[in-house]
Amino acid sequence: MHGPDMDESQVQEFEAFYERSFAKVYNYARHRTGSGTEADELVSEVFTRALEGWHRYDPAAGERGAWLFGIARNAAADRFRRLRRRLLGGLLELFDTPDPGPRPPEAAARSEDERRLQAALAALDERARDIVCLRYYADMTNRAIAGLIGLTEGNVAVILFRSLKTLRRSLGEEGSHAG
Numbered sequence: 001m002h003g004p005d006m007d008e009s010q011v012q013e014f015e016a017f018y019e020r021s022f023a024k025v026y027n028y029a030r031h032r033t034g035s036g037t038e039a040d041e042l043v044s045e046v047f048t049r050a051l052e053g054w055h056r057y058d059p060a061a062g063e064r065g066a067w068l069f070g071i072a073r074n075a076a077a078d079r080f081r082r083l084r085r086r087l088l089g090g091l092l093e094l095f096d097t098p099d100p101g102p103r104p105p106e107a108a109a110r111s112e113d114e115r116r117l118q119a120a121l122a123a124l125d126e127r128a129r130d131i132v133c134l135r136y137y138a139d140m141t142n143r144a145i146a147g148l149i150g151l152t153e154g155n156v157a158v159i160l161f162r163s164l165k166t167l168r169r170s171l172g173e174e175g176s177h178a179g
Contacts, residue, residue: 005055014054017064018047024065025072027137032076032130034118042079046072066144069134073148120170128163135160 006014025046029039049071057067121129127149134140134148135156142160146153 010054014051017050017068021065021068022047024138025068027139028069028072028133029076031118031121031133031137033079034122038079042072042075045075045079049075062147063144065140066148069138069140069144070148072138073130073134116171117167120167123170124163124166128159128166131156131159132163132167 022043026039026043029042029046030036033039033042046068050068053071057064061067121132124132130149131145134145135142140148142153142156145151146156149156151159
């Protein structure tokens with residue numbers, strides 16, 4: 001799949017960008033959606049949009065990674081809006097996934113930890129969850145996040161601090177340094 005009017009060097013440039021960026025975008029999508037299946041679909045949508053808009057990227061507007069995560073945030077917001085409309089309209093029935101059967105204790109513990117983390121992330125407000133996911137799953141700096149979502153770097157730091165404190169409390173990891 002090639003974007004509109006891409007020459008071979010642009011195709012190679014996009015392929016290298018995809019290879020460098022895929023894991024970060026997937027981690028962001030996985031923790032924003034809470035589902036591997038949803039993350040797969042979201043990542044596919046993000047890179048499709050990136051490929052289609054490759055020729056419109058303006059380096060003067062910022063680094064390409066921030067551009068990509070702008071696409072990712074917009075795609076996630078679009079996905080959540082569509083899902084909300086379907087849920088509210090009664091067009092989507094939710095079923096529990098079948099139990100895959102017994103798992104090794106380590107896998108069960110990881111799965112339980114992941115479930116607890118997803119529940120704790122879901123309890124954060126939308127902006128805080130987005131900032132936490134951009135920072136820790138997309139590996140973006142506070143400065144890059146601030147530029148992406150239109151806050152000051154200090155405001156991003158405060159939101160991260162408060163969010164991490166809330167997550168620790170939710171996960172029962174506050175310990176003796178609670179104040």
